[in-house]
Amino acid sequence: MSDWRDTMSQLMRDRERALLGYAYLVCGNGHLAQDLVQDALVRTFAHPRPGLTATKAEAYVRRAITTVYIDGYRREQRWRRVQHLFRPTTESVDPLAGVEASADVLEALATLTPRERACVVLRFFDDLTVPDIAHQLGLAPGSVKRYLHDALGRLELLLGPLEDHDEADAVDVSARRRKEGD
Template identity: 50%
Template structure:
């Protein structure tokens, strides 16, 4: 039997049980289905035992790990100061969604390096040296990319306190490219 046969058999015989298990974790059917699909892709991207019972246990473990990773990521992102202000009194969900869409659209005007620096610095809450290490560039280059990003984002989003020039010092002589 090939791995495709194993996958087909597992999905046919145990698919609903896997979705039910994921549903218990997520509380949402669509999220559960996505979680199971991701877990199956992850599990079958490597060679695993041929026994469907063993595969089901393995896939359940992958589902749990993926769910916990997502939960940790969300919890960490909730604690990070985002580019868009948090919804306060008088702000509705539609306005917050529009702000998120504005930020997503504004980020598309950045070069890949600028965008990576902004995301790592302000969404992943990494320090400048950590961003530099992650991208394999100098801290000065990170500062320059963040400064360039600020200059491009401010006309679209308005002044961004988290991207102030004092926080992102650049070369003393102006250093224009």
């Protein structure tokens, strides 16, 4: 057995649940998470990567999970065929319903669009900066800011105030809009 197989086996042995959980955050579906992790494994190990340890591989796989997910989103022709599967239901986009029910964060995430969701996970789970997220997803930084702003607005309606909303370089669009409205 060659080294990459050993590395993959160790990664799966030690971190399978964590990777699945991460993928679940990104996509909100267990079976899709399962496939995302597998596709991400293939992306990570299909090319020779000298010195790739299980620890480093986990970071690669997590990055690949988001890019695989967003790549799928980018294939608009296919995306349009399945968009109803991802589009929030009428109930879930009803912000009042969310507030009343004190929605779980997973349920709240489910109301976000794929790009919003990926941006939120990368920003608040992986602690990436906006430029890093843009780099990771191949988006313009301004687009990331917009997705984060819209996503956080939605999440706050459903979850209540988020302490880390205004931290660091999250988004200042809301501040700008508030300022504009003054």
